[in-house]
Amino acid sequence: MRYLGIVCILMFILSILSCNNINHKKTTKLLEPPVVDLYSADWCYWCDQSEKFLKDNKIKYAKYDIELEEGYNRLVSEAARINYTGELGVIPTFIIGNKMIIGYDPIEVMYTVKRFKFENDITDRVQNKIYYKNFNILKIKDKK
Numbered sequence: 001m002r003y004l005g006i007v008c009i010l011m012f013i014l015s016i017l018s019c020n021n022i023n024h025k026k027t028t029k030l031l032e033p034p035v036v037d038l039y040s041a042d043w044c045y046w047c048d049q050s051e052k053f054l055k056d057n058k059i060k061y062a063k064y065d066i067e068l069e070e071g072y073n074r075l076v077s078e079a080a081r082i083n084y085t086g087e088l089g090v091i092p093t094f095i096i097g098n099k100m101i102i103g104y105d106p107i108e109v110m111y112t113v114k115r116f117k118f119e120n121d122i123t124d125r126v127q128n129k130i131y132y133k134n135f136n137i138l139k140i141k142d143k144k
Helices: 002-020 045-056 069-081 106-127
Strands: 036-040 061-065 093-096 099-102 130-133 136-139
Touching (some): 036 045, 045 061, 045 106, 061 069
Parallel strands (some): 036 061
Antiparallel strands (some): 093 099
């Protein structure tokens, strides 16, 4: 009986010590903003196809229902932001950066997403003073 008590105490102490060895460092992963804003309606077949296309190609997107006042108002404000003056009643509508794509056009969406990501990547690198020249990365040192 005494041995059983000692074994239980030792097991308890070992479990506490093993928990202390676990790295409890919290890692916070920054969420990347969506690349594509998709404006759609629940009843729209091509909107469903658009969402499936974005998921299948692992493109981050935010979906807005234009039948809801909130979604439609967001579409109108985004159109004003990019100076779009065309028709806003067509769905699906994609907004990628400063470009609006009306209707289901997966080739145009892929092209625009790739271009948007490339432009943002170059902008980030320029801001960090890294430039591309003949596909070789050159680091520019600050002159002080």
